[in-house]
Amino acid sequence: MKPALIFDMDGTLFKTEKVLTLALVDTFNQLNEQQLWHGEAPVQSYLTMLGAPMKDVWQTLLPGAEPALRKQADHLFLVKIIEQxxxxxxxxxxxxxxxxxxxxxxxxxxxxxxxxMMSYLKTILNHYQLNQWFTDYYGADRLPVSSKTELVHQLKQDHQLNEAYMIGDRKSDISAGAANRLHTVACTYGYGSMEELAQATMNISSFRDVIDIVAMPIESDDASTQ
Incomplete structure (x- = not known):
């Protein structure tokens, strides 16, 4: 039986920065108009955090803000990015x-x-007609988990995956794969640095390289034997 392939979305399948900038600027413009926040959209700060959990993102982009404001900003941003x-x-x-x-x-x-978020993933899958190829997808709000490691663990359990690859561009992807005893593939064309991807089993420089990776016979490695 062939191994399963688990993909990250941002920086792996989807160029998030293409829609992020416009959506973030619109969000901060609205917060400024409502006098809930003062300042320009911190686009460059967010670009360094692509792929991070949104709760961590808003703590950085809205330092000192009340939880209610961060929640409102998160909702606005999600609406704007889906529109884009x-x-x-x-x-x-x-x-x-x-x-x-x-x-x-x-x-x-x-x-x-x-x-x-699930609505974000669903929008991408529907808009680009990718859902026809995926068995299932797990977003941050699908389950009450606190990390990608836990999310991947639950996916692995739900679908009874004995062998799989975790394919992504950030340290959280590689760590989630390793912790769940999966083969890990780092997408070096995405948003992560080479330093944070150093522990991956394999690297790819373009998405189509996945085909070559999974066609290779898999030898024992740290991710699958630890």
Whole structure:
């Protein structure tokens, strides 16, 4: 039986910065207009945090703000970013649809584990017609978990996955894969630094390289034997 493939979303399948900038600026403009916050949208700060849980993002972008304001900003941002995706302002990485199709046709089961919200993931999957290739997807608000490691653990249990790859561009992806005894693949074209991806089993420089990776015979490695 072929191993399952678990993908991150931002920085792995989807170029998040394409919609993030406009959505973040719109969000902070609205907060300023309502006199709830004063200051420009900290776009560059957020770009360094892509893929992080949103609760951590808002603690950084709105320092000292009340929890209610952070919650409101989070809701506004989600609405704005979904609007941008539906307006076709976003972009997938090259060869994503074709690669997913080939992997599915080859008999691999495909999943998503992301720190993004379920509505965000659903919008991307529907807009780009990717849902036809995925068995299931797990976002940050699907389950009461506090980390991607726990999210991947639950996905693995729910679908009884004995062997799988975790494919992503941030340290949280590699750590989640290693902790769950999965083979880990670092997407070096995404948002993570080489330093934070150093513990990955394998690296890829483009999404289509996934096909070559999974076609290779898998030898014993730290992620699968620890």
């Amino acid at each position: 995706i539906k307006a076709d302002e976003g972009e997938l990485y090259p060869d994503v649809p074709l690669t997913l199709q080939r992997l599915k046709e080859a008999g691999f089961s495909l999943y998503i584990a992301s720190n993004g």
